[in-house]
Amino acid sequence: MGFLPTRFKHSRFLRLNFNSLACKCMFLLLLFVAALVSRAIFLPKFSGFVGIEPLPHLNNGGKPKFLEVPQIVWGLNNQKIAFARACLTARTLNRTLVMPSLSASLFYKEVDQLKPISFDKVFHFEKFNSLCKGFVQLGRHHPQNSDKIELIQKGSGRKWTVEKDLEQLQQLTEHPYNEYGTIRILSKNPFLWHDHWPVKDYAKVFECLVLVEEISNEADKVVSKIRKKITSLQNGNNSTTLLPYVAVHMRIEKDWMIHCKKLEQRLNVTEICSSKEQIIERVGNIAGLKTPIGIYLAVADDLLEEEGNSSILDGGWKEGLIPFEKKKLGVFEIYKKQSYLIRSAIDYEVCVRSDVFVGNSFSTFSSLVVLDRTQKMITMGLDEKCGLDVRWPSYAYNLQGESKDTPRAWAANMSDLSLQAISYGSNRISCP
Numbered sequence: 001m002g003f004l005p006t007r008f009k010h011s012r013f014l015r016l017n018f019n020s021l022a023c024k025c026m027f028l029l030l031l032f033v034a035a036l037v038s039r040a041i042f043l044p045k046f047s048g049f050v051g052i053e054p055l056p057h058l059n060n061g062g063k064p065k066f067l068e069v070p071q072i073v074w075g076l077n078n079q080k081i082a083f084a085r086a087c088l089t090a091r092t093l094n095r096t097l098v099m100p101s102l103s104a105s106l107f108y109k110e111v112d113q114l115k116p117i118s119f120d121k122v123f124h125f126e127k128f129n130s131l132c133k134g135f136v137q138l139g140r141h142h143p144q145n146s147d148k149i150e151l152i153q154k155g156s157g158r159k160w161t162v163e164k165d166l167e168q169l170q171q172l173t174e175h176p177y178n179e180y181g182t183i184r185i186l187s188k189n190p191f192l193w194h195d196h197w198p199v200k201d202y203a204k205v206f207e208c209l210v211l212v213e214e215i216s217n218e219a220d221k222v223v224s225k226i227r228k229k230i231t232s233l234q235n236g237n238n239s240t241t242l243l244p245y246v247a248v249h250m251r252i253e254k255d256w257m258i259h260c261k262k263l264e265q266r267l268n269v270t271e272i273c274s275s276k277e278q279i280i281e282r283v284g285n286i287a288g289l290k291t292p293i294g295i296y297l298a299v300a301d302d303l304l305e306e307e308g309n310s311s312i313l314d315g316g317w318k319e320g321l322i323p324f325e326k327k328k329l330g331v332f333e334i335y336k337k338q339s340y341l342i343r344s345a346i347d348y349e350v351c352v353r354s355d356v357f358v359g360n361s362f363s364t365f366s367s368l369v370v371l372d373r374t375q376k377m378i379t380m381g382l383d384e385k386c387g388l389d390v391r392w393p394s395y396a397y398n399l400q401g402e403s404k405d406t407p408r409a410w411a412a413n414m415s416d417l418s419l420q421a422i423s424y425g426s427n428r429i430s431c432p
Helices: 021-042 076-092 125-131 162-171 199-207 213-235 254-267 276-284 306-311 332-336 340-352 364-379 420-424
Strands: 066-068 096-098 101-103 116-118 149-153 182-186 245-249 293-298 321-324 356-359 394-400 407-409
Touching: 066 076, 076 096, 076 101, 076 199, 076 340, 076 364, 199 364, 213 245, 213 293, 213 321, 213 332, 213 340, 245 276, 245 340, 245 364, 276 356, 276 394, 293 340, 332 340, 340 356, 340 364, 356 364, 364 394, 364 420
Parallel strands: 066 096, 066 182, 149 182, 245 293, 245 356, 293 321, 356 394
Antiparallel strands: 101 116, 394 407
């Protein structure tokens, strides 16, 4: 175990007389060839950074090799990003990722519930491997009689630069590390690892994440309840035409407001925090929004201020906009019985499936919902991704649209070379 030795620094060629012109030319030629070979090996065809393609052990029947990573923690979408980064690391190393443990709760909110939860208790294991076949692969565990497990310490801190991290990944593809049956990485949460992959690679992994039926069915119940509730209020219980709904990821919780105000100060920007009043106004001013329409408020009720818990539905909403939150909708018990992770997964599905989504561009939750919706439009071959006329329109209420009182149309920038903007937020979104 330990930091990997730097290679290629002291490589020696044949002992020749370098004073001769012929030997000097040969030396330069060998350097040129070595550079071309290194470029072919270390630069992938599918991204701007590291990667190896194709995966020999997935496509050619070779003996599988494995990668183990630490338990994945924090919120649902931080965990999804960490998981995808672990998958892409395994892809880079031509290894199968041993199914990691997720965490059922945020450690600073529910310490007593910070128990590992198996990946396949949240996402469908077989469907993941089927959908991601040839790209990345999960294994339930490495064989008990597998070759030696090599422990690798991944660096951290300011001195552990992107370049050092990239060099380490490259070294792990070489002898002797590529001979080990299992490489176990010892480090912090993979969310904190350096990012070497483009958005489109992450999107491919996210596409393969399918909730298990138990969770998906709960999301079905919530979506069905939203549509039926709105329809019955407007057209009577006998109507067979279900009305559409808007999902609003309403970030007005105490901890979020503290975080976003500090972030505004640090970044010297003003378009991160949004008040309840601004969100209500901008949602109501979405151009072309046909009413009546239901507004599902995806909000962490237990983190709202006491007065906000009773007032988010009251006043300010334009006529024809019908707001609901979990309690008024009558689905709070569905959420209450679940852990934080599962509650977030249900809300995520409700937002992804909505006819219109409105969120905050500095929220990882909102950003991944928009990425998911953008990727769906790409998969369907749809060119237009912004505005109310597209299949899955999305908006950022924290960013001003065409006028002061409207939200900005939002689609994920699939050409980004890293997940930085989605992981940490941005006011530069791909829609004008």
